[in-house]
Amino acid sequence: MSIHTAYELREKVLNGEASAEGAVWDALDRIGERDGEVRAYLTVDREGALRQGTEIDRRVRQGERPGSLAGVPVAVKDVLCTRGLRTTCGSRILHNFVPPYDATCVARIRAAGGVIVGKTNCDEFAMGSSTENSGFFPTRNPHDLERVPGGSSGGSAAAVAAGEALAALGTDTGGSIRQPASFCGVVGLKPTYGRVSRYGLVAYACSLDQAGPMTGDVRDAALLLSVIAGRDAQDATSADVPVGDYVGALKRGVEGLRAGLPKEYFAEGLDPEVKAAVMRAAGALERAGATLCDVSLPVAGHPEYAISAYYIVAMAEASANLARFDGVKYGHRTEGFRDLLEMYCKTRSEGFGTEVKRRVMLGTYALSAGYYDAYYLKAQRVRTLIRRDFERVFEACDLLLSPVAPTPAFRAGEKVSDPLQMYLSDIYTVAINLAGIPGVSVPCGRSKAGLPIGAQVLGRPFEEETVLRGAYAVEQEIGGQ
Numbered sequence: 490m491s492i493h494t495a496y497e498l499r500e501k502v503l504n505g506e507a508s509a510e511g512a513v514w515d516a517l518d519r520i521g522e523r524d525g526e527v528r529a530y531l532t533v534d535r536e537g538a539l540r541q542g543t544e545i546d547r548r549v550r551q552g553e554r555p556g557s558l559a560g561v562p563v564a565v566k567d568v569l570c571t572r573g574l575r576t577t578c579g580s581r582i583l584h585n586f587v588p589p590y591d592a593t594c595v596a597r598i599r600a601a602g603g604v605i606v607g608k609t610n611c612d613e614f615a616m617g618s619s620t621e622n623s624g625f626f627p628t629r630n631p632h633d634l635e636r637v638p639g640g641s642s643g644g645s646a647a648a649v650a651a652g653e654a655l656a657a658l659g660t661d662t663g664g665s666i667r668q669p670a671s672f673c674g675v676v677g678l679k680p681t682y683g684r685v686s687r688y689g690l691v692a693y694a695c696s697l698d699q700a701g702p703m704t705g706d707v708r709d710a711a712l713l714l715s716v717i718a719g720r721d722a723q724d725a726t727s728a729d730v731p732v733g734d735y736v737g738a739l740k741r742g743v744e745g746l747r748a749g750l751p752k753e754y755f756a757e758g759l760d761p762e763v764k765a766a767v768m769r770a771a772g773a774l775e776r777a778g779a780t781l782c783d784v785s786l787p788v789a790g791h792p793e794y795a796i797s798a799y800y801i802v803a804m805a806e807a808s809a810n811l812a813r814f815d816g817v818k819y820g821h822r823t824e825g826f827r828d829l830l831e832m833y834c835k836t837r838s839e840g841f842g843t844e845v846k847r848r849v850m851l852g853t854y855a856l857s858a859g860y861y862d863a864y865y866l867k868a869q870r871v872r873t874l875i876r877r878d879f880e881r882v883f884e885a886c887d888l889l890l891s892p893v894a895p896t897p898a899f900r901a902g903e904k905v906s907d908p909l910q911m912y913l914s915d916i917y918t919v920a921i922n923l924a925g926i927p928g929v930s931v932p933c934g935r936s937k938a939g940l941p942i943g944a945q946v947l948g949r950p951f952e953e954e955t956v957l958r959g960a961y962a963v964e965q966e967i968g969g970q
Contacts, residue, residue, distance in 0.1 A: 502560035509560025510542035556602035582840025592689025609644030639669030664918025671893035671943025682925035683728035686721030711735035744778030749886035753790025766934030770944035773966030799919035808852030897940035
């Protein structure tokens with residue numbers, strides 16, 4: 490793509506220096522060149538995207554201003570509903586589902602002039618950390634096709650990294666925006682829970698899921714967040730909190746801010762190359778004017794507590810949310826059943842993949858009589874302690890800086906047969922979802938093998954402006970080098 494950022498493209502389209510249709514053609518050509526090997530997309534809406542691009546150019550010629558994303562090609566993770574465009578959630582059980590409405594964040598992108606070029610691959614129902622659990626095919630990391638792009642938003646991260654879209658939407662339940670962003674060398678932002686409407690997001694775990702931007706740089710992430718954020722009457726969990734000037738806030742820098750380094754996130758198990766890259770990011774914050782300090786997260790930073798609590802809560806909610814996929818109203822329905830119960834059982838057995846079945850069964854077990862108090866209720870109590878951990882730390886500092894994942898991108902197939910090892914890929918991200926705070930992954934270096942490494946900048950609830958300022962300072966000082 491000749492124009493490398495969404496912000497730059499929208500300026501040129503609005504000024505008549507570039508055409509939206511041309512930008513769409515650039516994206517489609519790039520998809521044609523790279524997606525045969527990367528496989529970031531499940532569905533490409535070629536005709537629809539060109540139609541949108543042509544309409545935006547017409548409006549510009551007539552003196553209108555189509556919006557702050559005018560002509561920007563945007564990819565959408567396939568767990569977000571798109572009107573008239575297939576939405577599969579990466580699952581065979583929804584292989585033929587076409588929603589009659591847009592998710593609110595998708596509708597806001599369209600209203601701002603963004604062009605939806607297609608739907609990206611993901612782990613089935615967003616359950617995974619490598620995009621190897623897709624019901625269709627795995628996605629590859631554009632930096633090394635033998636490696637995973639991360640998950641579950643691996644398709645969105647790979648699409649941006651490969652230049653197949655200038656921006657993308659992902660969803661983050663336990664790190665599913667930030668971890669693939671780190672693995673693919675892009676920026677990925679998980680907003681505060683409630684900052685972005687979940688209406689039209691097919692639920693995995695309702696109390697954890699959040700949609701957010703995945704982009705090539707921090708300014709583009711700020712731009713996309715400014716479009717999708719805000720109260721939505723159709724989502725009771727969306728917060729009535731004013732949306733900030735995220736792009737404008739970047740100019741304020743980090744002078745005078747206090748950035749904490751949680752000691753538990755730099756302990757045993759962290760790859761030395763990842764630690765070195767994140768410490769370079771810490772140095773960048775310090776050079777930009779922030780003050781560094783050591784802090785402790787005794788519960789949130791302890792994997793035995795955070796990982797255990799997260800997977801119990803997430804699996805319990807998944808078992809309830811996925812009960813709706815039974816072959817009755819939409820999606821796949823089995824053939825040759827004798828009665829209703831057999832239809833339910835065969836439909837779900839044929840339609841769901843191994844990881845989804847595993848999580849539904851474990852979640853149902855955790856919620857069952859005799860085990861609810863021992864597992865689910867205890868996990869919720871630990872969740873409260875995790876939230877208090879962050880509240881206490883943010884009394885002493887404005888930002889936290891940590892790794893996103895223990896290692897750079899791992900090889901395809903390396904962990905797929907060991908679910909526990911795969912779950913531990915989320916060791917530094919799940920507590921953030923349990924607490925509901927915002928976090929962004931920003932590239933901060935590369936391994937000796939040339940693989941991207943991301944640093945995670947965290948902040949107080951609804952302080953996305955501060956989080957983006959921290960990420961922008963890192964980006965400006967060291968970029969992805």
